[in-house]
Structures are given as structure tokens and as C-alpha cells.
Amino acid sequence: MQVVDQLQVQSIAKLARLRFSEQELTAFTDQLNQILEYVEQLNELDTSMIEPTAQTAFVQPFLREDQVQQGLSNQQMLQNAPSQLGGLITVPNVLDEL
Amino acid sequence: MTDIANFDWTQLTTGLKNKAFSSRELTQAYLRRIEALDPTLGSFLHLSTETALKAADASDARRTNGTLLSPLDGLPIALKDIFVTQDIPTTCASRLLEGYIPPYSSTVASRLEAAGTVLLGKLNMDEFAMGSSNENSAYKVVRNPWDLNCVPGGSSGGSSAAVAASLCAASVGTDTGGSIRQPAALCGISGIKPTYGRVSRYGMIAFASSLDQAGPMAYDVATCAAMLEAMAGHDPHDATSAQMDAPRFELPSTSDLQGLKIGLPAEFFGEGLDAEVQASLDRAIETLRSMGAELIPVSLPHTSYAVATYYIVATAEASSNLARYDGIRLGQRKVPEFEDGVDVDLLTELYERTRSEGFGAEVKRRILLGTYVLSSGYYDAYYLKAQKVRTLIRQDFEKAFEQCDLLLAPTTPTPAFGLGENLNNPLQMYLSDILTISCNLAGLPGMSVPCGLTSNNLPIGMQLLGPAFREDVLFHVGHAWQLATDWHKQRPALAL
Numbered sequence: 001m002q003v004v005d006q007l008q009v010q011s012i013a014k015l016a017r018l019r020f021s022e023q024e025l026t027a028f029t030d031q032l033n034q035i036l037e038y039v040e041q042l043n044e045l046d047t048s049m050i051e052p053t054a055q056t057a058f059v060q061p062f063l064r065e066d067q068v069q070q071g072l073s074n075q076q077m078l079q080n081a082p083s084q085l086g087g088l089i090t091v092p093n094v095l096d097e098l
Numbered sequence: 099m100t101d102i103a104n105f106d107w108t109q110l111t112t113g114l115k116n117k118a119f120s121s122r123e124l125t126q127a128y129l130r131r132i133e134a135l136d137p138t139l140g141s142f143l144h145l146s147t148e149t150a151l152k153a154a155d156a157s158d159a160r161r162t163n164g165t166l167l168s169p170l171d172g173l174p175i176a177l178k179d180i181f182v183t184q185d186i187p188t189t190c191a192s193r194l195l196e197g198y199i200p201p202y203s204s205t206v207a208s209r210l211e212a213a214g215t216v217l218l219g220k221l222n223m224d225e226f227a228m229g230s231s232n233e234n235s236a237y238k239v240v241r242n243p244w245d246l247n248c249v250p251g252g253s254s255g256g257s258s259a260a261v262a263a264s265l266c267a268a269s270v271g272t273d274t275g276g277s278i279r280q281p282a283a284l285c286g287i288s289g290i291k292p293t294y295g296r297v298s299r300y301g302m303i304a305f306a307s308s309l310d311q312a313g314p315m316a317y318d319v320a321t322c323a324a325m326l327e328a329m330a331g332h333d334p335h336d337a338t339s340a341q342m343d344a345p346r347f348e349l350p351s352t353s354d355l356q357g358l359k360i361g362l363p364a365e366f367f368g369e370g371l372d373a374e375v376q377a378s379l380d381r382a383i384e385t386l387r388s389m390g391a392e393l394i395p396v397s398l399p400h401t402s403y404a405v406a407t408y409y410i411v412a413t414a415e416a417s418s419n420l421a422r423y424d425g426i427r428l429g430q431r432k433v434p435e436f437e438d439g440v441d442v443d444l445l446t447e448l449y450e451r452t453r454s455e456g457f458g459a460e461v462k463r464r465i466l467l468g469t470y471v472l473s474s475g476y477y478d479a480y481y482l483k484a485q486k487v488r489t490l491i492r493q494d495f496e497k498a499f500e501q502c503d504l505l506l507a508p509t510t511p512t513p514a515f516g517l518g519e520n521l522n523n524p525l526q527m528y529l530s531d532i533l534t535i536s537c538n539l540a541g542l543p544g545m546s547v548p549c550g551l552t553s554n555n556l557p558i559g560m561q562l563l564g565p566a567f568r569e570d571v572l573f574h575v576g577h578a579w580q581l582a583t584d585w586h587k588q589r590p591a592l593a594l
Contacts, residue, residue: 009466016417016469017424017449018462031463032470034525039406042483045490052485053492055308056541057295057338058566064334076201082431091426092434092444 003036004029102127103264103589107320110267114161114172121154121161121172124267125216128174132218132265135592138246139263140238141256143179144187145219150174153216160214169324171214176266178257179220180227181312182301183207186217190303191225191235194429194456204301205333206270206312213328218266222256225458226420227272227305229253230280230530233521234460241517242285243590244556248514251281257315258285263592268316268325272302274309275408276509276534279546282315283509283559286548286588288576289315290322293567294541295340297326298333306415307338309408309538318586319547319576323347326569340567347573353582355389355575361396361502366533372512378550378558379508386506389582391575396501398494403487404536405528410471410484411539417468420461425452432456463524492540495563504571505563507533509546513556537563545572548585557588 004012009029013020020028074087083090102124105113113119119127129147136142157172166172182188182200184207189195203211211217224234232240232255240255242248243263250259254271258281261269271278273291282289290313297312304310314325331344362383367376383393425431425448432455434447457465471480498505510533520527537544543564550558562572580586 004470012466012470012473015473016421016465017446017453018457018465019450019454020462024459028463028466031524032466035409035467035528036470038525039410039480039484042403042406042410042487045400045403045487047483047486047490050486050489052482053488053539054485055294055338056492056566057340059295059338060341062334062337062341072201079201080198080428082425082429089427092448094445 003033103131104587106318106587107316107324110173111169121157121216122151124172125150125154125174125218128218128266131263135263136265138241139243139259140240141222141260141263141265142176142219143189143191143222143237143256146186146217149186150216150218157214157216167212167214168328170210170328172216173267174216174218175210175268175270176218176221176257176260177207177269178223178254178271180223180272180303181207181270182303183217183220186220188220189237190227191223191237192456192458192461193236194423194452196430198428202301205298205335206302206329209329210270210325221260221269224253224255224460226303226416226461227253227274227277228416228460228464230276230527231515231520232256233517234458236458239517242514243592244286245514245554247516248556249284249517251284251514253277254281254315258282258287258289261285261287261315261317262590264589268314268321270312270325270329271315272310272312273538274306274412275538276531278313278315279509279534279544279559279561280531282546284514284557286557286559286590287315287317288319288322288545288547288586289313290326290545290569290572291537291543292326292330292569293340293543295338296330296543296567296569298336298339300333300335304419306412307419308415309412319545319573319580320349323349323573323577342567345569347570349577350574350581353389353578355386355391355578358391358575359502360386360391360393361498361505362393363396363398363401363498363505363507365398365401366507370511371508374550374552375508375510375512375558379560382549382560383506385583386579389578393506394502396498396505398498398536400487400490400494401536404491404539405532407484407487407491407539408531408535409467409528410480411488413464413468414472414481415468417465417472420465423453423456424449430456460524488539491536495536495540495542499565504575507561507563509533509559509561513552513554513558533561542566543569543572545576547576547579548588549583550585551588
């Protein structure tokens, strides 16, 4: 059963900023279809009167005084940056012209 | 010094206390075993030899001065490479994080350090915690110490193999769909996934934020209890952290389970279960009866929908959590090649190349699935639907716990499978999680303890599932079980 075709998988990949070879695209499309076919079974259940469970933690809002606390230094935060200059992270040009 | 390979919680702590050996000697003993055995097993991604020995010496000094930090002081442990550790490389077994050195430590790592444990290193896992066999590690495979051609389970494969092979006194893993319990079962050790919110997720690289939970893995329940006491408790850094203090777990001194009601969920037994696993559970049920427990049948009617629910919810959350790996602030950035005259969106190129080259196939598969189920037009049909089925699964447990104190089930349908066996069939791999998954969806605590060996000398584990925040019941029964039986004392035959 085909729920998605290669073109659709291609556009989902684009949304997730992923790209694939022809081979990978075929394999992923097949696997995705198998999984999506499997999860169809959830439609056997009537959930019209059921509230969704977003999370199971029994949390109440935990507030604190708005006081500045110790954080990481700029140097620490930059230590894993792939490319940096003058205390800033550098990236390729995003704008063509200013 | 005597072979530490068989040392349980009592022997380790007594030995340190009576100065039969020092923390340094103990640490060195484990390091020798790692050197001898880990090239074959592949459980460690990073060894922190120097820092470990320093920490051991500091512990020995505290012991001399009478200023011990906790019952765990001086114990050499290792952490799944999903916990950020300051100045110690953390990769989540992904190429994308190769070379990443965290500038801070996770709460789990900090608390265990504050308890005086000695950190031996970081353990191998399935990439970004996605997998059930540790075959998805971008670095190397982990072999099951009981049979080197078999998987240790996953995603905490390194954590379970290292404990089973006595390369550390305890380890910490994470469990999103069974990733502590399943490898614990396949490697013949004890492991617990606490109630969601019990242990802080701060600094624990996120896979599925509403399911992830850290937990200890060790030879015995007693060690797991001591580890969880040190790890648990409210953390202001984690908004989903339960506003409770760290619990104290008092373990029973006898194996008497008089007055305890254990439920056997029908859907977790029967079809699909390996015959030897079934036989082992049957014997365990008889043993528990002889220990005084009452065993009653219960039902969790929506069990068969758990895997489908999980693979929508978890992948959706994962696609969101992994969006941060964009090569900008950290990680292995793949710089796009700029060709003269070719109009290319450099930023998109950077994102796509970084992510496509950095992530493995299983991660990409789950990101695709997650992105699809959250995408416009499909959110209601998939994600919202799954979250509603999740409520039904949760209600199943609530109803069952009205009749009993905890549930008993096998942890996995089969013992450890062969390396490569399920690699080309993702769906088949997913189905091996069928017995562990519901517990994560419901946010409840679950523990796996050894309960048998197959005719091929492979471990079999049984699962104890409890109501929210009732880890005490699991520890009580688990420890009583380990007083009455010696499955947890079995060791793989590994030559040094």
C-alpha cells in the first residue's frame, strides 16, 4: 500500500533540510510506506471523546525571583562554534545584497 | 587484588569501607579489564583515565578524612554518551557531534560526581538514542558479552555491555521506548527507567521530550537503588522535573512478599513470545508465589496499539528536537562548495549537507516520519490521534493498578538476536520494543531484572512495572527476588 510516493518524501526531506541519493530515496520511501501502513491501525480506535496526552509529568509552574544568575561565559558558548570571528559565529552569506 | 568481576553492591561497598582495596585500585582494576576486553566489546566511546584516577584519589582522601559524600563514594561508573559532561567529549554516537566538547555538565553527571563516584568514561549507544541493538552507532558496534555475535540491545547497548562484562560498577542509560530495560534484559543485568519527571533531563541530549528518562544499570537492584537516590530529585533547570525531593529506598532484608498483589497482563504473554522466555517467566511466577505474592490476571487492552502510537509520538518529537543540529553553533558543519556562476542558496546547502552527512540512516528515517506526521494536513490524523491513543494506554495502566500493586511481564519477546539480523527490516526492529514501550507512553516506572538463561546461555529478563512514583515497590520486589534467586549473579564467560 502506498501512502506516500517519492515526490512527497522528497518534499518532506526538504522540510527537514535533508537530501538523499536516488537509492536512499527509494529505500526510505519503501520503509516509510511500510511504517505508515502499520500505524493505520490506530484508526480502528474510536477516540472522539478522548483528550490527548501531551505529557505525563504532573508539573505545576515552577517560578523564581527574576534575578540574574551565573551562566556560561561567551568563550564557553563559542568553544564549539565551527567558525568564529571577533567573538561572533560566522556563517555563509544569507543576504545577496544589502 | 581479587577479581572484581563478581563483586556485587555489598562486596564493593564493604571492600572500600574496610579498605580491602582503595578506590584507586578498584578504578585501575576496571581500567585493566577495559583495556583487555573493550577492543572486542566496543562499549566505550571515550575513556577519561586521568580524571578518573584523580577522582579516585580524591575519594580515597575523603575516606581517610571521614568526609565521604554518599554511599556511592569511590565507585567507578560510566555514563551513556547522551549525557553532556563538561570538558569531556560527548557525541551521542553521531558523526554530527564528533569533536563536540560540552561547556557544561548534565544534572545526572553533576549529581553523580557530587555523590563521589568516579567517572571512567562515556558509553556507546545507538545514534541519538534511536535503535534497539546499538548497531546504529556511527562509531562502532557493541557486542553482547554473553555471545559476541549477538547484539547487546539498545539504545543503551554500551551501558549494558559494560556492566555485564564488569568494566564498571554501574552505568547510566536512558529509556525512551525501552532503551534501559531491553539491553539490561539481553545482557543479564538490572536496570530501571524511573517515573517520567523523577530524574532531570537537563543536559541529556533530547530524543523525545515527553518520553525520555535516565536511569541506572548495574549487576543488582541494590546498586540501582543507591544510584537512583543520588540522581533523582527536582531540578529547576528541567521544567518537566517533578517537584519532589530525591527519594530514599529502603530495601527488604527478607524475600517475603506476603500481602503483595502482582498483576500479569494477558497481552504481554502468549503469542510472539519465545518459548524459553515464556518458560522462564512461568518459573518466575511460581517462585514469586512461593515468596508469598498473589498473582492475578489483568488486562491492558490497548497494548497492541503501543508500537504504532510510539513511532508517531517519538518520531514527531525527535524531528523537532533534532532540528537544532544545523551546523551553525556546534557540530560538524559541512560548508557548501561555492561554484562561480551557479546560483545556490548557501544556507540551505549548509543545512542539508551538514545534516545529511552527519546523521545516520535510522535517524534520518525517524526525522522523515516525524516531519511527515506533524506536517500541515496530517497533524490531526497522526500526531493528535496518537496522543489520544496514548491516553487510552495510560488509562489501561490506571485501571490495572486498582487491582494490584505492580505488574510482571517479560522484558523482551526473545533473547539477544544476532548482529545484522534486523538491520534491513526497521519495522521488525521496532516490534522488538513491544513489551517495553507502553510504560514510556504512560510515564510509569519500569525495571528489568534477570530471571533466566536460555539453552544457548543467553540472558532472559523480566519486567516489573509500577504506578507513578512508586519505584519503592519495584525496588522492594526486585531486591526480594534477588535475595531468593541468583540469576543476577550469573556472569558471561569472558577470558581476560
